[in-house]
Amino acid sequence: MASCDTCLVRNRAICAALDADEIGALNTIGRQRLLEPGESLIWEGDDSVLVANVIEGVLKLSTGTEDGREQIVGMVFASDFIGRPFGTTTGHGVTALTEAKVCVFNRRDFDSFARAHPALEHKLLQRTLDELDRTRRWMLLLGRKSASEKVASFLIEMTDRVASPGCSSLMPPGAIHLDLPVSRQQIADVLGLTIETVSRQFTRLKADRIIDLPSRREVVVLDRAALVAEAG
Amino acid sequence: MASCDTCLVRNRAICAALDADEIGALNTIGRQRLLEPGESLIWEGDDSVLVANVIEGVLKLSTGTEDGREQIVGMVFASDFIGRPFGTTTGHGVTALTEAKVCVFNRRDFDSFARAHPALEHKLLQRTLDELDRTRRWMLLLGRKSASEKVASFLIEMTDRVASPGCSSLMPPGAIHLDLPVSRQQIADVLGLTIETVSRQFTRLKADRIIDLPSRREVVVLDRAALVAEAG
DNA sequence: CGCTCCGTTGACGCATATCAAAAGCTGTGG
DNA sequence: CCACAGCTTTTGATATGCGTCAACGGAGCG
Numbered sequence: 001m002a003s004c005d006t007c008l009v010r011n012r013a014i015c016a017a018l019d020a021d022e023i024g025a026l027n028t029i030g031r032q033r034l035l036e037p038g039e040s041l042i043w044e045g046d047d048s049v050l051v052a053n054v055i056e057g058v059l060k061l062s063t064g065t066e067d068g069r070e071q072i073v074g075m076v077f078a079s080d081f082i083g084r085p086f087g088t089t090t091g092h093g094v095t096a097l098t099e100a101k102v103c104v105f106n107r108r109d110f111d112s113f114a115r116a117h118p119a120l121e122h123k124l125l126q127r128t129l130d131e132l133d134r135t136r137r138w139m140l141l142l143g144r145k146s147a148s149e150k151v152a153s154f155l156i157e158m159t160d161r162v163a164s165p166g167c168s169s170l171m172p173p174g175a176i177h178l179d180l181p182v183s184r185q186q187i188a189d190v191l192g193l194t195i196e197t198v199s200r201q202f203t204r205l206k207a208d209r210i211i212d213l214p215s216r217r218e219v220v221v222l223d224r225a226a227l228v229a230e231a232g
Numbered sequence: 233m234a235s236c237d238t239c240l241v242r243n244r245a246i247c248a249a250l251d252a253d254e255i256g257a258l259n260t261i262g263r264q265r266l267l268e269p270g271e272s273l274i275w276e277g278d279d280s281v282l283v284a285n286v287i288e289g290v291l292k293l294s295t296g297t298e299d300g301r302e303q304i305v306g307m308v309f310a311s312d313f314i315g316r317p318f319g320t321t322t323g324h325g326v327t328a329l330t331e332a333k334v335c336v337f338n339r340r341d342f343d344s345f346a347r348a349h350p351a352l353e354h355k356l357l358q359r360t361l362d363e364l365d366r367t368r369r370w371m372l373l374l375g376r377k378s379a380s381e382k383v384a385s386f387l388i389e390m391t392d393r394v395a396s397p398g399c400s401s402l403m404p405p406g407a408i409h410l411d412l413p414v415s416r417q418q419i420a421d422v423l424g425l426t427i428e429t430v431s432r433q434f435t436r437l438k439a440d441r442i443i444d445l446p447s448r449r450e451v452v453v454l455d456r457a458a459l460v461a462e463a464g
Numbered sequence: 465c466g467c468t469c470c471g472t473t474g475a476c477g478c479a480t481a482t483c484a485a486a487a488g489c490t491g492t493g494g
Numbered sequence: 495c496c497a498c499a500g501c502t503t504t505t506g507a508t509a510t511g512c513g514t515c516a517a518c519g520g521a522g523c524g
Contacts, residue, residue: 063372065464071375073368084365086358091365118350125357126318132364133316133323136305137295139367142374143424144301147480184503192375194481199504216489216503232297379512416471426513431472448471448521 003027007103012079013053014127017119029109035059035096041104042083042094051083051110057100058162058181062189063092072190074135075181077161081127085111097181142192145232150191151201152230155211159221175212176221235259239335244311245285246359249351261341267291267328273336274315274326283315283342289332290394290413293324294421304422306367307413309393313359317343329413374424377464382423383433384462387443391453407444408453416448 004010004023015023032055035041041052044063054076061074061082073092076082084090085107105113114121141153159176171177180187184202188195205211210227212220221227236242236255247255264287267273273284276295286308293306293314305324308314316322317339337345346353373385391408403409412419416434420427437443442459444452453459 061368063369065372065376067464069376071372073371084361086354087361087365091369115354118353121350121353121357122318122347125353125360128357128360128364129316129319132360132367133319135364135367135371136293137323139305139371139374140295140297140303142371143303144297195503196482196505197480200480203504232299427471428473428514429512432512435472 004030007055009053009055009079013103014081014120014123015053017123018117022117022120026113029113030103030105033102033104035100035102037096037098040093040095041102042090044091044093046090048084048087048090048107050104051081051085051107052102052104054078054080054082055101055103057096057098057102059094059096059100059102060182060186061092061094070189071192072186074131075161075190081124083107085114085124097186147191147193147197148201148204148230149232150193151187151198151205152227153232154187154191155205155219155221156224156227156231158219159224171220172222174222174224176224178219178221180217180219236262239287241285241287241311245335246313246352246355247285249355250349254349254352258345261345262335262337265334265336267332267334269328269330272325272327273334274322276323276325278322280316280319280322280339282336283313283317283339284334284336286310286312286314287333287335289328289330289334291326291328291332291334292414292418293326295324302421303424304418306363307393307422313356315339317346317356329418379423379425379429380433380436380462381464382425383419383430383437384459385464386419386423387437387451387453388456388459388463390451391456403452404454406454406456408456410451410453412449412451 004015004027007013007015010016010023015026018026033041033052035057041059042050056078059076059082060072061076062070062072064070075097076094082094082102114124141150145153155178158178158180162178162181163176182190184195184198187193188198191198202211202213205227206213208226210221210223210230212222214220236247236259239245239247242248242255247258250258265273265284267289273291274282288310291308291314292304293308294302294304296302307329308326314326314334346356373382377385387410390410390412394410394413395408414422416427416430419425420430423430434443434445437459438445440458442453442455442462444454446452
């Protein structure tokens, strides 16, 4: 059975607020679950029945209109928290983008545990405040930036969030290698654009020698400064 | 001297989590402040030196690009909380839209007080989670909705948030009267549009008998259902 | 009464969406 | 190993919604 002791995110997730005894107690109400790419953990509009910590992988948070338009409202990574504690419904779906491992809790169990452990609630509050700040900054992008600014901003955000350690010596100095966890369509859904516009911006950036595109899911950032300049 | 005992939002703001003694203690570190329309309490990028509760009035949270584009990332009303506790910088400015009364705290004082009072932190967490949900729903609007859907959504949000009690008997049955706390430019900055587009949508809605526009800052919603249908 | 600010209206252009088709990958079965 | 099917992505042609620029109008104020 998986235990918190061996958990990859033991010291980075909100659990870091707890001591050994408390972790033991939390361990009894949580269980690990594996998700395949495309598999959903929570659906938009559902009653809030569970919350979770991400142990491995990348997931998206998304909402949509009735006529099928979709907007990705957040991406969550290892050690991030998922779900809506202390509430009744979840406003957005949660779906795995890569294979993912999550530590799932029944929401009510988690709620009472959290209320009994202020240090945990404090960590959760800090995370929520950070996420709110990040989300508000993204609103500027959605409301006011052009397609080229949006794509540049996306790539910069990605270099900060999923910078691959496996940069081979074959790459030009200063280059940053990215393995995107998302398809072109999903990038479009993050940026509020169409897939065609995203694709055209990628090819233009490649033509301008600002990035390289070794494969569909890979991006090499050749000139990060140029990207920052384009991001507005 | 103003005291929490007579505070208009005593039972709705996060202070509602505290008993009489605790309120007394909080009273000693907070002070009231009046703001004129257009006056800023916090500037984007500032060190986070203060936090506050809104007692009366409406304020905007906004970010902008270097070249002057602006995006309003939130509107705050009576009993809402303002500022970035437990953090170093604030990602957005806070500016009064109407005359406003706020209860201001030094951020460090508030931080230590909050850490010592888990019930207060819990209220703050709930508010922050609610605000995050609201903000994420707004992202769908910014990224995926058309101008007409945006304006309709804005008006619906306003009927929920500032429905005037003073509906005179002169109005058609079912009509809802709104006193907008914002200019056309500010509506545009909330919706990620230009002032001209907002204006055109307003006149169209008036021509379609869905709203009436008695004055610049007033809107009468004649057919809320039609507005909901347009909001997407 | 006239000035100024804000909002409205109109003409026009452009960025991005839409529609359509070709070009790469990826996997499967012969 | 090749052929083919079913994808995602790219590329191209066209359409359109919204932005931009410019002029006008009306409300508030000295």
